[in-house]
Amino acid sequence: MIRKHDDTPVRSMEETISGWMVLIGLASMLLTAVLVSVMFTRTLGDQLVQDLGRQTQVLAAALELSGGGAAELAEMTAGGDVRATLLDEQDNVLYDSQGDDLDNHGDRPEVIQARAEGTGSSRRTSSTFGVNTYYYAMLLEDGRVLRLAAESSELHALYDQAVPAIALALIGVLFFAVAASLLLTRRLVRPIEQMGRDLDDLTAHVPYRELKPFARALEQDRRALREGEQMRQEFTANVSHELKTPLTSISGYAELIENGIAQSADIPVFAGRIRTEAGRLLTLIRDILELSRLDQPMADPQFEPVDLQQVTQNCAKAQALNARKAYVTLSCEGSSQMVRGSRQLLDELCQNLCDNAIRYNRPGGSVVLRTGRGDRGAYLEVEDTGIGIAPEHQLRVFERFYRVDKSRSKATGGTGLGLAIVKHCALLHGGSVELHSHPGQGTRIRVWLPPMV
Structure with missing residues (x-):
């Protein structure tokens, strides 16, 4: 007993x-x-x-x-x-x-x-x-x-x-x-x-064939747990590293001002840098909290009819100032496409795609927000004329904290979490993400979503 x-x-x-x-x-x-x-x-x-x-x-x-x-x-x-x-x-x-x-x-x-x-x-x-x-x-x-x-x-x-x-x-x-x-x-x-x-090699020592499905399921669960634990460890390490950098900068500038080492003329510059690092820190914390929320199973997601064309138009209005600052032309194309989903999550998905397209573009470039319908359902697409992504990086850009160009990401305030949030939002809606990119020519990311019947 x-x-x-x-x-x-x-x-x-x-x-x-x-x-x-x-x-x-x-x-x-x-x-x-x-x-x-x-x-x-x-x-x-x-x-x-x-x-x-x-x-x-x-x-x-x-x-x-x-x-x-x-x-x-x-x-x-x-x-x-x-x-x-x-x-x-x-x-x-x-x-x-x-x-x-x-x-x-x-x-x-x-x-x-x-x-x-x-x-x-x-x-x-x-x-x-x-x-x-x-x-x-x-x-x-x-x-x-x-x-x-x-x-x-x-x-x-x-x-x-x-x-x-x-x-x-x-x-x-x-x-x-x-x-x-x-x-x-x-x-x-x-x-x-x-x-x-002998749980490490469970399926090799199954005494009865009726237990084989159970053994396979248990081994898959253990593998998923190990992968999940590894992802949590990597995520914790990445979060610690990402938080440490802006906090170190803020602490250093504040110490210079506190000890009177900074000249009067330098104080506005240091204060501006502290504000920039604090803003970067807040953005990082916001993205981390959003990912944590998306990781939790949604018992009853509040889905409603959403027009993807309206989502892209709202996104273009919200990102217009950022586009002007980066000298990037922002426009919308396509037709009305109704899907059932969370308006908040779809807005966030589009904002992250558009923000990335502007951030990794070049002066004089363009970003197009596009909606339509194809053989896999309705889609929301963001296409830019930016720096593009090399083939060896394309399979990993949706991983958390993965950056193709770390120096450019930090210079532009990127957290490395935007595309991870996009992928999570798409999966929660039963959709998928498709990426096409050529270095030096630009990137097109299309999110497929089930259309309303």
């Missing part, structure tokens, strides 16, 4: 299987006992009727040879345990070895059958003595009927003699079933325990 973390007793697999096997054994034993009793009783009853039939035939032959009647029958059956009855042609009692002045027996089933077929038998409670009795009747050649009867107490005596042997046999079967269940359970459970000791 083992216990849960809240001290609730929990039965082991071996105890559970053994218990069920013992219960099945007990149920089988009781069912067997009932069936044996029924069959034994029926067999003994049939045997008793056959014995009555043989005795009746012997007595009938003796009566017919001797031409005798009641007196001769009384002499033949004296001292016996079997009740003998002799009936005349009208079924009146000529003789009964255990009673006098008895009623007419013409309504007795065994007598009726004997007169119709020559012999007859039945089992019932005797109307004369009130005892459960077996009867056998035979029609004699002179029209009389000879009937013999035996009480069921004789059958019970035989059954009582057999009961001890049956009980001993059943107890033996029970002990054998318990021992066999314990042995079999150990043999079944031991390979599973052995499999549990």
